[in-house]
Amino acid sequence: MIDEVNRAHYEDEIVTIAHRLSVMDGLAIVDRNRVYVDTDAITRLMRQRLTQTFLRYRDLLRLDSEEIVAFDQLLKDVSLAAKHGKEGIQIPPNEADGVLLDMVSQIRDEFLHNPAYGLDFYLSKRIRHLSFVGKLRDPLELKNLITTRMNGHSGYNENSFWLEKLSLTESSRERLSLLFSDFAAEFDERVALIKDRLFHARSTDKPEGIFDIVITPSLLYVIKVISVNDTDVEKLFQTIYAVFWGSLSPHLELARTTISQSLRLALPESLNRLRAKVAEIVNQDAALQEFSLFVAQAISELETAIIETESWFDRADIKSAEHHFTLSQAVDVAVESALKSNKVLEPKIAYELDEDTSVFASQLVFITDAVLVAFGNIRKHSQLASPNVLIRCGLNSEKNGLQVEVIHDVSSRINKPEHQRRMSEIRDLISRGADGKRSKFDEGSGFIKLAQVVRQSEHGRIEFDFHESRKFRLFVQYAWIPEETTDETL
Template identity: 20%
Template sequence: MVIGSIDERKIFVNEYKIRQTLKKSEKQSVLSTEQVSPLTNESFERYVKLLAYVKNNNEYKDVSSIIQFGENGEVTFVEAEKNKTYKEQDVDVVLYLPAFRIFVSYFLYIRDLFIFSKEYGLDAYLSTRIRHGTLPNHLRSVFETYFLVTAQTDNVYAINQFWKDKLSLSEEHMTILQASLGQFSKDVDIFSKDIKDNYIQCKNEQKNEKFDALFDYSYNEHDLIFLFVEDFDETLNIDVFIDKALMILWQQTEINLEVVRNKFNIQFRDRYIELIDNLHLELLSILDKNSISELLNNLMTCRTEIQTKLSNISKWFRRSESSIEGEYEIQTLAETSIQITKNLNPNFNFEIAKDICPNFNISGEYHQHIIDLMNNCLFNIVKHCHLPCEEVNANLIIYEKENNLFLNFENCLSDASLHIAKLNAIKENWESSDANISREGGTGFPKIKKIINSDLNRKYSDFDFHLASNKLNITISFETNGLKV
């Protein structure tokens, strides 16, 4: 039940925290550059008075009555009462109304918080829940299951040992096969990376360097005129204004999500099928069909499975609520996180010993965030241990002590010296804010800190580690006040 709800809905914005931010007048640090919030009770009162003034003096009323919107959002002007005719350039009457310009600053500020807040916005959760490890591993896992891709170092793909041992081919034909599989691995990785880096991204009219970004929140002046005239001209209460703005942004999000789901079920699906079919035809053209029949069977099975996987991934792109009904023991959440990690790494069949305190129940509001936190830690074990799965010797210990919850992750490493500098830096800077929360790759600890501070609302947390020989022990702790049911 827990894993099902998480696997089908991953889209989240922390509306509660954004509303809190919107009501503050001091400098904000949630955007990429600090700015003073234009939306305060005092400024909104002035906005309402200005709006009333321009309406009472017919500076706005006449224009709003003659604006007509076409199906594609274009703005034209039609004949108004008293046979007065307006030309299209009269759009300036609206564009340069002080009340309209203030409205634009309010709405776009809310829009940018909704998308790009480093702690509470959509892009931050896309990074934590989808782009960081989850999406690339899900896409690759199907091909790994059927031994069709290998790992790479410095853009050189490893020999596919499975088929080298499995097939009885001449040295010449094996060399040809390995070259084809290496190129296929590269093509799969390039396209999967393209989906993550260029498609599952957010943009607006200013931040549009990700041209293919599917989460598009761009507004031109005509769009903003439409909103001003049709939705906000009678909005005289700041809370109602915020409610309307967030509702409109969620409506745009639903439009974007429909586009994303269609991409996974059609365009992305077709591209992966094309890669598989091209490899299939290439192998048949250079190798005897009977000698590689098992490989061809794997290709065809993978062809079906990748379509199922993409369909399942498309279900992630639905809105997730901040709370789930009921409560679960932390042991259930830990087991869910472990299973998700195993699903993401089908060919890394490692076991995790568990010692988890009983009777520690967590309310639904925090389920997803606890799982996100543990997912990041377990992902680090798989990615950075550089060991065969049977040598990882992973262990998860969770216990409560003096009103604090301790999460202890243990695992072996191939070379402990490679990690000391990074771990020391994490420990030294644990209480500092991170500017790279939305960056994928690396250790993911900026995301872990963000989850603890912003999503779990912990006022106190700590990070520590211990290295002995090739064994790493990482402990993350935080207060349980308000977390435990």
């Protein structure tokens, strides 16, 4: 029997639950696309360059007298070689293999290092830039257990919250202040060691980078066998990308293991040492008990955050055509994702959204990138914990651009001329097209990284500046290419 009296209430609850499930689905997509390569863009870039080479390769392959084994036999050969500790399949050299090696090498370089589409660019934009450090720092910042570096100095801001709250003599205050500063430096150095040295595609600049694709004879032969029936260059590209992702699987596992072994025990132990040393300095009082409780809570939340960062490297292929979101769902995903990386913020958010527009998973990730950059800058530069934030999202009037605009309050205390000088430098870099290599090392505003994406199309735009008297505005427009959709929206 239908409860007609409460029917409207139940329907509202169903809509709310469905919306929340879509947001959770979207958050999973964002996290699983942190390790990403824009293979569509690389295909467009390399198609013209390699089409003639591919046709030559196909001609040589037909002349190749070597019989290409079936794929199941190939797997047996590779497995047998691994069992006996050998490198793998040995390929008799011939001209066709030399041409294939040249194509695979060129695609590998773009796949790993292209400054706008490659793996290292997305590692920078979605992991190294704010996200990784912010995710791990947030549990501590929420409990006022760690402070930030002083502007223009190597030292840290004084932890005035606990220095005022705890019962201290003048000498113990100095000791405790130094203790908090040393703890913050140790925490940041341990996290930065992984972020700055290891979470990179390996190169001459970053020789310790975890991610690399070594083109061994076995890997080349796997590509050769799988692609034997590929009749056009784009099919070959798809084969190569699939093999590359398979080759990167051990590197993704290494990234997860590195986080687990380097941080999961060490960071909580560091917090426990801080708690013990504070107890040695401070007289027993209620504030000390509160401090101890905050440390325990922070350890629990930090362990959860560490596990979540490990999951960023658990890549899962998700086809965008299978996931559709309303703009309301997409922006909720973007905001929740940004707040998860900036938990110290408590913004008052208002929305102006085009509810007639739906987006795919790939477009969802673009929206999330823009909002993440905006919230990262609010956290770092606004000097406000609870600013008013307006988020606008929708298509432009020509229906060829998806627009994301974030306007937020800034404190009257910020150094406006210095920020304007820095923004002018960034605009100059973007306008001169000098942002390719620079974007990999931009750990500041994130605007250069966004520009690298939007500038891939003539319809892309990025604008950033102070807005009115005490507000800041970030505007991003991505090229909008409508895709065929189903009627069902997740």
